[in-house]
Amino acid sequence: MKNIIDPICRGLSEKSNKPFTLNSRSCKCVLKQVANNTREEVKKELNKRLISLKIDSASRLSRNIFALSAQYINNYNIQSRILGMVELKGVASSSSRNIAAEIMKILSKYGVGLNQVVSITSDNGANMIKSSKILSHCSVLKEDRDDVDEANDVYLKNIEMFNDTLKIQMGDIEICRCAAHTAQLCALDSTKDPVIKSYLMNCRNLTKYIKKNSNGYREIFELKKLALPQLDCPTRWGSTYNMIKNIYNSKDVLVNIESVKNKSQDENFELNDDLWAFIKSYYTVFEPLQKTIIKFQAEALHYGDFYAQWLRCKLLTEKILQTHDDSLSHTIGKNLLRNIEIRTSKLLTNDSLNACLFLDPRFNHTLTADKRADAITYLKKLYDRLKEMGCIKSDKTNSFNNTSVRLNEEHREDEDEYINAYLCQNLEARNDDDIDVYSKIENLKLSFQRISTNVLEFWKERQFADPELYALTNICFAVPPTQVTIERAFSSLKLILTDNRNRLGQDMLEDILIVKLNPMYLDKAVNELSLFEDMDGIMDSVD
Structure with a gap:
């Protein structure tokens, strides 16, 4: 590679009569410049704009990364920008006080004050549950690991913690729970019903049995190309439904398994017709909710479309109850609908919604x-x-060159917008004297x-x-x-923070992520680089 790069660098240096080198120091310097140029572009967009914030946290290779993004509407579309991803270090680093300080520190880089912040949305997650007194509601990617056989009592305890709510204030702004989280809460609420809980514990223990290597089912599932059931987890959205679905789809393989009795509460299960009936009913009744959960994870919705999906889930669940007359479907369905009603009532206390x-x-x-x-x-x-x-x-009149609809290049490409702006040029701007807003x-x-x-x-x-x-x-x-956009940001973390690159410093890691996760500014950020300037001073600061 050096034999390829060095001649190019020499050619550029000769043509410009300025030194041009490509090494680790210069790469770090260029990265820093591109990241700072990207921040400047985001700063311009956020200037004098009311915005909403999203916060989240992820654990990767024993490093806890906290992320902050801004969301707003521009050119009739929802825009989301990653503002910062910082590592939280130390015992008290994840305290609500320190999280608030990190938010303020990141916002200051963009010249954003709390007076510009309309809301801060967060979520629950595995790492935040483990740390009992830290910022609740941060959605967390768990450490890279396959399914962990979580004991049933720990599982139930985690569900209770997952429901806990801490009120954290930043000035007059309360950090509130991600509304889409409500769908997962409804699924977890079903464990409060003793009948449903008993069946679910049976399914969990059956899953553990299937996954145990000595029982030989892994090979059978692989041979028949069936998805191996994975143990559900409260912080993994829709995981209970997926576990039930995979068991249901594997009935032909599992139907002859003998029940396990007289062992621990994490091993005993009774596989009979009643359990298969429950599995089928749960799979049927919870399907609309599962589709809703997937929708919430896949798309960046606004509150109107969110509520439309939520209402769809409720109505389709009611329809299933009307078309199924077996007692188990009604027990599960009525329980779910009751939970949906309760959660809907809580949702409607949200002023933004x-x-x-x-x-x-x-x-x-x-x-x-x-x-x-x-x-x-x-x-x-x-x-x-x-x-x-x-x-x-508040201007009394609009002009063709300075109207409330700004004539940027995008508008010029849209003839309708251009004509609208022209027709508006002499309209009097309405203010409080003209109309009581x-x-x-x-x-x-x-x-x-x-x-x-x-x-x-x-x-x-x-x-x-x-x-x-x-x-x-x-x-x-x-x-x-x-939390879709910020969840996707953490997917990039796996590609950047690897076993071989686990020693990346905080500043470099954040710069890489800022550039990667705000690709719409990359061309402009690169075009503004001064590659042939003397960058010794900048390089020293990078080192």
Whole structure:
């Protein structure tokens, strides 16, 4: 490789009459520059913008990595940007106080103050459960390991801890649980029913038996190309359903297994017709919830689409109960629906969700009077924050070159946007003297739209008629109910932090991740490099 690279470097040096070397020091220097250029581009985007934050944590090769991302709407689409991924070291590093300090430290790099933050969303996870008094709700990738045979009493205890909630404040902002987490909680709630819990413990012990090498089932499953059941875990979304499904699909192989009795509570199971009936019923009843969990993990939804999926799950579960008359399906189904109702009630205490439903033409009419009042109060406060930030234009008139719809290159490529901007050039900008925005919020009534409606597109069409409400929708629908984008960021961690590269320093690791996880800025960040300048000073700082 050196024989290839050195002639290229010499040629570049001769042509520019400036030294050009390619070694580990210069690579580190270029990485630092590209990462800093990327941060500057993100900083420009976040300037004078209300944003929502997502936090998460992952454990990789005994290193605990904390991540922070920002979410907002730009050009009618939800945008997510990774702001930082830092290693938490020491006993108290994962305390809520230190997490808050890390958030502030990362935000300061982008010139973002707490007055710009609308919400901070987090999640539960395995590492956070293990550390009992640290920031709850951080979703964590467990250490790279195959399924661990977790004892049943530990499993049940972890479910209880998974349900625990700690209220952590940053100024006036409360770090709240990821709404999509509700789907997994509903699955875990079923273990509170003694009948269902008993059957599930049987399934867990059966799974342990199947996985035990000395019993010979691994080879049989491989020969028949069947998925080997994996033990479920509270922090692994949908894992109970997957365990049940794989057992159900392997019935022909497992039906002749003899029950295990007179051993420990983690080994005994009774494989009979009743257990097979439970497995079939659970597999059937929980299918809509499992599809919902997968949807929440696969797509970055806004609260309106999140609620649409949640409602779909509830209605399809009710439909299954109407078409199945066996007692076990009804026991499992009624238990699940009861849990869904309870969790839905808790969801609707979320101001961000209520505001989105209020602004969503599919659900505006479904809110109760109290929830409408809560949404209206929340939106008024949010509007005041928009005005304080200078996000609501107060100019009396618009011009073709300086209108509320900015004529950037993207708009010029869209003829409709270009014409709209032209027609708006002499319109008087509405302000509080022209219209009472508070009254407009209070009296908002939206015509019902079908469930397939793209809400962001709906409000895009109304941006000229209702600019203040349009501005509010850009804030509300940017609040993340799921952790998809930040979860994907941690997938990259496996590729970068490997056994052979476990000694990467914190700064270099974060720079690599910032560049990799914000690829939309890479070309511009690279174009702004000064490769032929004397970088000794910068290299010294990198070292």
